[in-house]
Amino acid sequence: MTKLASGSLTTRSVQIGVGRDNQTGGISFPIYPSATYRHPGVGQSTGYDYTRSSNPTRDLLEEAFAELEGGARGLAFASGMAALTTLFLHFSSGDHLVVSEDLYGGTYRVLDQVFGKFGLSVSYVDTTDNAAVQAAVTPQTKALLVETPGNPLLGVADLRALSELSQEQGLMLIVDNTFLTPVLQRPLELGADVVIHSATKYMGGHSDLCAGALVTKNAELGERLYFLQNTTGAILPPQDCWLLIRSLKTLPLRMERHCASALQVALWLQQQPQVAAIYYPGLHEHPGYELSRQQAQGFGGMLSFRVNSPQLAEQVLEKLQLISFAESLGGVESLITLPAVQTHGDIPEAERQRLGICNSLLRLSVGLEEPADLIADLEQALG
Ligand SMILES: *Cc1c(COP(=O)(O)O)cnc(C)c1O
Numbered sequence: 390m391t392k393l394a395s396g397s398l399t400t401r402s403v404q405i406g407v408g409r410d411n412q413t414g415g416i417s418f419p420i421y422p423s424a425t426y427r428h429p430g431v432g433q434s435t436g437y438d439y440t441r442s443s444n445p446t447r448d449l450l451e452e453a454f455a456e457l458e459g460g461a462r463g464l465a466f467a468s469g470m471a472a473l474t475t476l477f478l479h480f481s482s483g484d485h486l487v488v489s490e491d492l493y494g495g496t497y498r499v500l501d502q503v504f505g506k507f508g509l510s511v512s513y514v515d516t517t518d519n520a521a522v523q524a525a526v527t528p529q530t531k532a533l534l535v536e537t538p539g540n541p542l543l544g545v546a547d548l549r550a551l552s553e554l555s556q557e558q559g560l561m562l563i564v565d566n567t568f569l570t571p572v573l574q575r576p577l578e579l580g581a582d583v584v585i586h587s588a589t590k591y592m593g594g595h596s597d598l599c600a601g602a603l604v605t606k607n608a609e610l611g612e613r614l615y616f617l618q619n620t621t622g623a624i625l626p627p628q629d630c631w632l633l634i635r636s637l638k639t640l641p642l643r644m645e646r647h648c649a650s651a652l653q654v655a656l657w658l659q660q661q662p663q664v665a666a667i668y669y670p671g672l673h674e675h676p677g678y679e680l681s682r683q684q685a686q687g688f689g690g691m692l693s694f695r696v697n698s699p700q701l702a703e704q705v706l707e708k709l710q711l712i713s714f715a716e717s718l719g720g721v722e723s724l725i726t727l728p729a730v731q732t733h734g735d736i737p738e739a740e741r742q743r744l745g746i747c748n749s750l751l752r753l754s755v756g757l758e759e760p761a762d763l764i765a766d767l768e769q770a771l772g
Pocket residue numbers: 468469470471493495496536540565567568586587588589590599600601
């Protein structure tokens with residue numbers, strides 16, 4: 390990325406890679422598919438030896454990740470799960486993690502069914518409750534992993550308070566920033582040590598690639614995670630790095646519109662008699678509204694709502710035409726899911742009931758279509 394000392398995030402995003410290709414002046418930075426590189430002489434390197442270790446297209450993307458999040462080091466992975474897995478490899482058998490209970494089902498699955506076998510233990514807590522987090526910390530606890538806003542219930546955790554708590558207890562604070570992106574929330578500036586992203590979602594933004602990111606606050610942890618990335622190899626291929634660079638250029642513009650449209654849809658849903666509850670941090674009634682205003686620059690494009698019965702939830706999914714019934718989120722196209730069955734299907738039934746992830750709960754990723762068209766589609770589906 391051209392290092393602009395100042396300039397808004399919008400400008401810096403648009404300018405990613407501009408001026409970087411010195412050989413041709415290309416505005417779009419090229420894709421380097423080469424797996425390996427010729428050495429100029431014995432003991433010499435161009436800086437590139439082998440593509441798992443580093444690649445010019447990936448370097449640009451990784452620098453952009455770091456710059457957007459305000460971190461020292463960015464790393465690009467083949468998926469959000471690959472990023473999380475690489476991060477969890479940093480820990481050792483016997484270590485304990487405190488993790489948000491309102492979180493992405495895949496994170497729960499990899500901790501429970503993969504890392505559990507290697508002796509990593511986890512306590513799931515309500516991370517919107519600082520006292521509950523404090524109470525879950527043991528002498529073995531090494532890190533706190535927070536997803537905020539939560540998934541699918543959009544609870545808001547206090548990142549400044551949790552960062553203070555982590556510092557006092559010597560914990561690494563990890564924040565999954567997939568839902569808000571650095572455009573709306575910059576956890577490293579609020580005291581987190583590492584940010585993780587499923588770049589498949591808003592960063593990619595077009596439902597056409599799978600990618601993940603880690604960004605560290607300091608270079609030392611960045612180097613350690615780079616060692617794990619290079620050693621275990623779940624890197625993002627150069628073609629996808631290029632596509633993601635292109636996507637990041639419009640991230641600030643897209644997020645602005647996602648926020649505006651989501652609020653409009655949330656306000657409309659709130660008025661509907663068929664809607665029993667609505668979860669969107671941008672509504673004054675949401676318990677995380679004030680906190681969101683203090684720590685984020687917007688409320689995002691994700692909302693969940695509970696309809697009056699599981700039958701009605703099914704009807705909505707069947708009748709929607711514009712809004713696609715599909716997993717994932719964060720694309721320009723609106724998507725709706727039934728978390729209890731899809732994204733959170735791996736969480737045990739009793740646990741889902743306790744959390745309130747019932748069969749009447751729908752999660753909507755508000756895309757960039759005209760909000761009036763989305764509302765019309767919801768209206769006919771609820772009717
Ligand atoms: C999708 C998602 C992940 C996993 O990312 P993939 O790119 O699907 O591997 C992790 N965290 C959150 C919040 C997600 O939405």
